[in-house]
Amino acid sequence: MTDIRVRPATDADFNAMWTIFQSHVAEGETYVHDGTTSREEALDYWFAPGVATWVAVKGGExxxxxxxxxPNQLGRGAHVANASYMVSPNAQGVGIGHLLGEHSIGEARRQGFLAMQFNFVVSTNSRALHLWKRLGFSIVGTLPKAYRHRRLGYVDAYVMYKLLEDPARWALPEED
Incomplete structure (x- = not known):
């Protein structure tokens, strides 16, 4: 993993990102997007204003x-980060998700977020659940039958949360 690095994504990365995105969407087991999501919609999702996008690259990019x-929410909820991840099917099982997870936690802290929340982790996505628990996230809520899994039908989704800083040290912003 020494020749793998994480860097900010650029527009030039989108062709490869689109391929990864399409494979996850076609699988229908972990992401809410479906097969009708256009290339333009995917581009907007990954490169929307206010979104920081990062890629894990190996060797020759x-x-x-x-x-x-x-931010997970606007205004009074903007101190909590939200993140979404995808790993190429050709790179799964070798630690890329862990690398991205650790990087995103560090980046969230660097950007001043005080906590991180995943709004929708599919309950049957055992790899993701294992990873997020290993990185300190807890399941704080269950959304019964909230995800329409391609093979299994309706399954639960979880809300997961992690404090990035001790709340006793959180400074309150000046009143709006």
Whole structure:
């Protein structure tokens, strides 16, 4: 993994990102997007204003995975980060997700977020659940039958949360 690095994504990365995105969407087991999501919609998703997008690259810039980081909510909820991840099917099982997860936690802290929340982790996505628990996230809510899995039908989704800083040290912003 020494020749793999994480860097900000650029427009030139999108062709490879689109391929990874399409494979996850076609699988229909982990992401809410479906087969009708257009290339333009996917581009907007990964490169929307206010979204920081990162890619894991190997050697000659081969993209192995990506994540996007943004505030989970506006205004009074903007101190909590939200992130989404995808790893190339050709790079799964070798630690790319862990690398991206660790990087995103560090980047969220660097950007000043105090916590991180995943709004929709599919309950049957055992790899993701294992990874997020290993990185300190907890399941704080269950959304019964909220995801329409391509093979299994309706399955639960989880809300997962991690504090990035001790709340006793959180400074309150000046009143709006």
């Amino acid at each position: 081969r993209i192995l995975g990506m994540y996007r980081l943004q």
